[in-house]
Amino acid sequence: MIFDIRHPPAGTVRDWIDALADTRGDNISHVFPDTDTTISWAELRDQAAMIAERLAGMGALRGESIAIMIPNGREAVLALMGALYGGFRATPINLAAGAEAIGHAITHSRARILLCDHRQRMLLDEALKGRDAAPVVVELGADFDWPASAQRRALDRVHSDDDALLMYTSGTTGRPKGVLHSHASLLAGGWNTALAHSLTPQDRAMCVLPIYHINGLCVTILAPLLSGGSAIVCERFSASQFWQRCQTHGATWFSVVPTIISHLLHGAAEPSATCRDAMRFGRSASAALSPEVHSAFEARFGIPIIETMGLTETAAQILSNPLPRHGKRKVGSPGRPIGNEVVILSPDLQILPHGTAGEIAVRGANVMRGYLDDPAATEAAITPDGWLRTGDLGRQDAEGFVFVTGRSKEIIIKGGENISPREIDEALYAHPAVVEAAAFARPCPRYGETIEAAVVLHEGSDPDPNELMQLCEMRVGRFKTPDHIHLMSELPKGPSGKIQRLKLAEMTTSTPKGESHRTG
Structure with a gap:
C-alpha cells in the first residue's frame, strides 16, 4: 500500500x-x-x-x-x-x-x-x-x-x-x-x-x-x-x-x-x-x-x-x-x-x-x-x-494549460463591460512597494459598477498614490484604472490566506476620484 x-x-x-x-x-x-x-x-x-x-x-x-x-x-x-x-x-x-x-x-x-x-x-x-x-x-x-x-x-x-x-x-x-x-x-x-x-x-x-x-x-x-x-x-x-x-x-x-x-x-x-x-x-x-x-x-x-x-x-x-x-x-x-x-x-x-x-x-x-x-x-x-x-x-490552451481570468461572482461590470479584477491586481503588484493588492467593484449610478482597489505597502514605503494610478493606466488603460486606491494595513483574508475581495467594499469608504484613502 x-x-x-x-x-x-x-x-x-x-x-x-x-x-x-x-x-x-x-x-x-x-x-x-x-x-x-x-x-x-x-x-x-x-x-x-x-x-x-x-x-x-x-x-x-x-x-x-x-x-x-x-x-x-x-x-x-x-x-x-x-x-x-x-x-x-x-x-x-x-x-x-x-x-x-x-x-x-x-x-x-x-x-x-x-x-x-x-x-x-x-x-x-x-x-x-x-x-x-x-x-x-x-x-x-x-x-x-x-x-x-x-x-x-x-x-x-x-x-x-x-x-x-x-x-x-x-x-x-x-x-x-x-x-x-x-x-x-x-x-x-x-x-x-x-x-x-x-x-x-x-x-x-x-x-x-x-x-x-x-x-x-x-x-x-x-x-x-x-x-x-x-x-x-x-x-x-x-x-x-x-x-x-x-x-x-x-x-x-x-x-x-x-x-x-x-x-x-x-x-x-x-x-x-x-x-x-x-x-x-x-x-x-x-x-x-x-x-x-x-x-x-x-x-x-x-x-x-x-x-x-x-x-x-x-x-x-x-x-x-x-x-x-x-x-x-x-x-x-x-x-x-x-x-x-x-x-x-x-x-x-x-x-x-x-x-x-x-x-x-x-x-x-x-x-x-x-x-x-x-x-x-x-x-x-x-x-x-x-x-x-x-x-x-x-x-x-492547446497544451492544456488553463489561464484564470477571475471568479464569476467577482467580475466587475463597468458600463456593460466585464473586467477581471486580476488584471488590475497584477498591474498594482508591478510596483515594488506593493505587498498585497486587490481590485473590487463598488455600485455606481452612472456605470452600474466602478473600480476601486486596496493595497498594503511594504513597511517604510509611502509612494504617491498617483504613481499607482499611473502604473495601472499604463498597464490596463484608463477605463480599467481604479477610481480610488485605499491604503490599508492589512487586507481581509480567509483561512488559507486568500484575500477576500468581496469584503473590501464594506470595509472601505469611497473618496473623490483619483484620491487615496488610508484605512486601518
Whole structure:
C-alpha cells in the first residue's frame, strides 16, 4: 500500500497509516517546531487508533461527524488522523471564521462529539450560544481530557466510499456549505499533489497553512501520507522564522499562498545556501500569483515556484505547472490538469474549444460527493455527466494549460463591460512597494459598477498614490484604472490566506476620484 506514482490510491486513510506504521514505523511522520517535538509513523498509528477507539467508546458511529477545533500542531494532526482512522467524518472547524459561521458548522454537521483546544473554549461557547447543538466537548490541555465514558472499543471496518471529511466553505458569498469527501476522493486529492510534484519518501513538506483548510490538509498532510514522506507542521506562518525552520527541520518543499510569497519577498530574512540547496520547490495555490511577484521571488531566492489551483470541492489540487526540468512552466497559469480532467464550459454547459473563455470545470476521483443536506446546491454544482462547475472563469490552451481570468461572482461590470479584477491586481503588484493588492467593484449610478482597489505597502514605503494610478493606466488603460486606491494595513483574508475581495467594499469608504484613502 506504499505510494505508486502510476496508480491512484486504493483503500482508506486507515489502510495507509497502517501500511506506513508497518513498513516505516521508526521514520518521522511529523515535526512540530512550536513544541520542538516529533512523531513517528508507528506512534501516529498508535495514537490515532487510541483516539478512534475512545471516540467509538463514547458512541461515535461510522460516518458521523467529529468536530475538531484545534490549531495546527501535534494534537490537531492526531485528532484529524484519529477521526479518519476510526471511520468517522472528520469535521475541522475554521477557527478564523467567527462565532456565527462556527456555530452554523457545528450545528449543521450534527456533531455529537467535539475535540477542542482549551484556548478555543470561549470561542466555542460564543458560537453555540442560542443554538440547539450541545456536543460533548473533549477538551485539550496537556492532553485530551477524556470523559469516563470514553472506554476504548473495537473499531468497525472502514470502506473507501465511506464519508471521511466534512469541510465548510468560506461562505464569502453566502452561508458556508458543507463539502463531503469520501476516503476515496480525499486520497485522490492527496495523490494529485504527490503525482504532480513527484514526491518521494525523502521529501519533507513545510506546512504553515491551517489544516482546517483544504490546502493545508490535503496538500501538506495527505500528500506525504501517500508518498511516505513527512511534514513540518507550524501553528502559523512567521516571515521571520520561515527560512530558519525550513533549514533546521529539513524542508524540501513548501505550500503557501500568494500573500505569503509576497511577504517573504519583501521581508528581510534570507534562506541560507544549505536551505536553498535542499528546497526543491515552493508551491503557490488558493489564489492567482502575480507574474511580477513570481519572477521576483525566484530571482531573489533561487527557489522555483510552482503555481497550482485547487478547491475544497476537489480535495485541493486540480491544476499544476510541471517541476523545473520536467516540462515548460507557464507563468500566469496555474497549470494543466494532473490526476483529473479539466474543460471549459459555456453558459449552456457545452465544452468549448481551446482558447475560448468560459467556466472552468473538473471531473475526476477527487471531486466531492456533494454538499451535506443541500441537494439543490449539489445539483447546481455538478452536471449530469459529472463535471464540477468551479465558478472560476478562464480559458485553456492547446497544451492544456488553463489561464484564470477571475471568479464569476467577482467580475466587475463597468458600463456593460466585464473586467477581471486580476488584471488590475497584477498591474498594482508591478510596483515594488506593493505587498498585497486587490481590485473590487463598488455600485455606481452612472456605470452600474466602478473600480476601486486596496493595497498594503511594504513597511517604510509611502509612494504617491498617483504613481499607482499611473502604473495601472499604463498597464490596463484608463477605463480599467481604479477610481480610488485605499491604503490599508492589512487586507481581509480567509483561512488559507486568500484575500477576500468581496469584503473590501464594506470595509472601505469611497473618496473623490483619483484620491487615496488610508484605512486601518
